[in-house]
Amino acid sequence: MATYINEPAHTFNEYLLIPGYSSSECRPENVSLHTPLVKFKKGESPAIELSIPMVSAIMQSVSNDTMGIALAKAGGVSFIYGSQSIESEAAMVAKVKSHKAGFVPSDSNVRPDATLADILALKEKTGHSTVAVTDDGTANGKLVGIVSSRDYRVSRMDPADKVSGFMTPLARLITAPDGTSLSEANDIIWDKKLNSLPIVAKDGRLTAFVFRKDYSEHKENPNELLDDHKRYVVGAGINSRDYKDRVPALVKAGADVLCIDSSEGFTEWQKLTLEWIRKEYGDTVKVGAGNVVDREGFNFLAECGADFVKVGIGGGSICITRETKGIGRGQATSVIEVCQARDEYYRKTGVYIPVCSDGGIVYDHHITLALAMGADFVMLGRYFARFDESPSEKLLVGGTFVKEYWGEGSNRARNWQRYDLGGAGKLSFEEGVDSYVPYAGPLKENVERTCLKIKSTMCNCGAVTIAELQKKAKLTLVSATSIVEGGAHDVIRKEKTATEK
Ligand code: RVP
Numbered sequence: 001m002a003t004y005i006n007e008p009a010h011t012f013n014e015y016l017l018i019p020g021y022s023s024s025e026c027r028p029e030n031v032s033l034h035t036p037l038v039k040f041k042k043g044e045s046p047a048i049e050l051s052i053p054m055v056s057a058i059m060q061s062v063s064n065d066t067m068g069i070a071l072a073k074a075g076g077v078s079f080i081y082g083s084q085s086i087e088s089e090a091a092m093v094a095k096v097k098s099h100k101a102g103f104v105p106s107d108s109n110v111r112p113d114a115t116l117a118d119i120l121a122l123k124e125k126t127g128h129s130t131v132a133v134t135d136d137g138t139a140n141g142k143l144v145g146i147v148s149s150r151d152y153r154v155s156r157m158d159p160a161d162k163v164s165g166f167m168t169p170l171a172r173l174i175t176a177p178d179g180t181s182l183s184e185a186n187d188i189i190w191d192k193k194l195n196s197l198p199i200v201a202k203d204g205r206l207t208a209f210v211f212r213k214d215y216s217e218h219k220e221n222p223n224e225l226l227d228d229h230k231r232y233v234v235g236a237g238i239n240s241r242d243y244k245d246r247v248p249a250l251v252k253a254g255a256d257v258l259c260i261d262s263s264e265g266f267t268e269w270q271k272l273t274l275e276w277i278r279k280e281y282g283d284t285v286k287v288g289a290g291n292v293v294d295r296e297g298f299n300f301l302a303e304c305g306a307d308f309v310k311v312g313i314g315g316g317s318i319c320i321t322r323e324t325k326g327i328g329r330g331q332a333t334s335v336i337e338v339c340q341a342r343d344e345y346y347r348k349t350g351v352y353i354p355v356c357s358d359g360g361i362v363y364d365h366h367i368t369l370a371l372a373m374g375a376d377f378v379m380l381g382r383y384f385a386r387f388d389e390s391p392s393e394k395l396l397v398g399g400t401f402v403k404e405y406w407g408e409g410s411n412r413a414r415n416w417q418r419y420d421l422g423g424a425g426k427l428s429f430e431e432g433v434d435s436y437v438p439y440a441g442p443l444k445e446n447v448e449r450t451c452l453k454i455k456s457t458m459c460n461c462g463a464v465t466i467a468e469l470q471k472k473a474k475l476t477l478v479s480a481t482s483i484v485e486g487g488a489h490d491v492i493r494k495e496k497t498a499t500e501k
Contacts, residue, residue, distance in 0.1 A: 009330030051075030057381035058237035075223030082237030315360030339374025407432020
C-alpha cells in the first residue's frame with residue numbers, strides 16, 4: 001500500500017516568527033549573517049563560508065559572470081548556469097576569477113579615426129564617459145589615447161570631428177604597468193588627481209582601467225567574498241550526463257564550488273556523479289547535490305558525499321513541475337524535515353552538511369523563515385533576475401520596466417539535463433514558464449536592504465547569528481484569515497509603496 005502523509009505540506013507564507021527576548025546587544029549592526037556553504041567536521045570550520053546567506057540560481061536568466069562578480073562583491077555566491085556549452089560556462093567562471101576587484105576591463109573603446117558622434121553614441125549606450133582609444137578599437141588594443149568628457153564640447157564642435165584630433169594622447173597620459181597592485185594604483189590616482197588610470201602591458205596594450213570612483217566602492221563592500229588569492233568566489237552548475245568533461249573544465253577555470261543542477265536529486269545519477277568526483281578529486285572539489293524534499297532524500301545524498309544539499313521541488317516562481325508531473329512538496333515543510341535530518345546526521349557522524357532552501361522566496365522575510373527553520377542559505381532566481389546584473393533583457397512593458405525571467409525547464413532554456421531520467425536527450429514537455437519580473441535596479445542596494453530586514457527580524461528573535469536563530473526561533477502556523485490581518489486592511493490605501501508594486 002502507498003504511504004500517506006496526511007499532514008498538509010506548508011509554504012513559507014503560512015508561518016510567522018514569534019519574537020523572543022531581545023537584549024540591548026541585539027542590534028542589526030551586531031548581527032553576523034556568516035554561514036557555511038560546504039560541509040565540515042565538528043570543531044573544524046567550513047572550507048567556504050558565505051558572508052550573506054544568499055546564492056543565485058543555476059539559471060540562464062540569472063547567473064552569468066556579471067551576476068557572479070556583483071554577488072561575490074555583496075558576500076554571496078552565484079552558480080553559473082550549466083545549460084550552455086562546457087567552453088562557455090568555463091569562460092564565465094574564468095571571467096569571474098580573473099576579474100580583479102578594482103581593475104575594470106574597458107567597455108568603451110574606439111579607433112583613432114572614430115568621430116565625436118561615435119563617442120556620443122557610445123556614451124549613450126554604456127553610460128560611461130571614459131573611452132579608450134586603441135589602434136584597433138578593442139579593449140586590449142594598443143593604447144593611443146583617452147577621451148573623457150573634458151576633451152570635447154558638443155556645442156562648439158562638429159559631430160564629424162575625428163577622435164585623434166581631440167583625445168588626450170598617450171604621451172600626455174599617466175599610465176601604470178601591468179602588475180601594479182590596487183593600492184599602488186589608487187595612490188597614483190590620488191597623487192596625480194586622476195579620475196582614471198589606464199593599466200598598460202609591456203607591449204603597449206591596454207589591460208584595464210582603475211577608476212577613482214571605484215576606490216570608495218571597494219571600501220563599501222566589506223562583505224565581499226574572496227578566495228585565498230583575493231579572487232571572487234564563484235560556483236557553477238553541472239549535470240549528471242557530461243560531468244566527466246564538464247567538471248575538469250570548470251575546476252581548471254577556477255570554480256570554487258559546483259552543484260549538480262537537477263529538479264529531482266534522489267537518484268542513482270547523482271550518486272554516480274558524486275562518486276566519480278570523489279574518485280577523481282577526493283575532497284578537494286566541493287559539490288552540492290539535490291534537489292530533495294524529505295529525510296530519505298537528504299540521507300541518501302549525505303551518504304553519497306554531497307558537500308551541501310539543496311531542498312525544493314516545484315516551489316520556484318517559474319516552475320510548473322507540480323502541475324505537470326504531480327511531484328513536489330510545500331517548501332517550508334520540506335526545509336523543516338530536511339534540516340531535522342541534517343541535525344540527526346550531525347549528531348550521529350559529527351559532520352555538518354549545510355542545507356540550501358531553493359526556490360519559492362517571494363518576500364524578504366521568507367529568507368529569515370527559511371533560516372529559522374534550519375536552512376543555512378537560500379538559492380534565489382526571481383529575486384536576482386530583477387537586477388541590472390542579471391543576463392536578461394530590460395524591457396518597457398505597459399509603461400513599467402521589467403526584466404525577462406525564464407525557467408530552466410521552459411522551451412526557451414531547453415535544459416533537458418536538469419530533468420533527465422536517463423532517456424533520450426531532449427525536453428519532452430515543459431516544466432517551466434517564460435515570464436517578466438519587475439525591474440528593481442542594482443543588486444547591491446537591494447541585497448543590502450534585504451539583509452538589513454533579515455538582521456532586524458533576527459534581533460526581534462533575540463539572535464545575532466544564524467545558528468542562534470535556528471536554536472531560538474519560535475515559529476507559528478497562521479490561519480488564512482490571519483494572513484489577511486497581516487497586510488494593511490480595512491483602510492483605503494492612498495498608494496502602494498514601490499516595493500509592493
Ligand atoms: P525562484 O527563486 O522562486 O524563482 O526559484 C528559482 C528556482 O526554481 C531555481 O533555483 C530552480 O531550483 C527552480 N527552477 C528553475 N527552472 C525551473 C523550471 O523551469 N521549472 N525551476
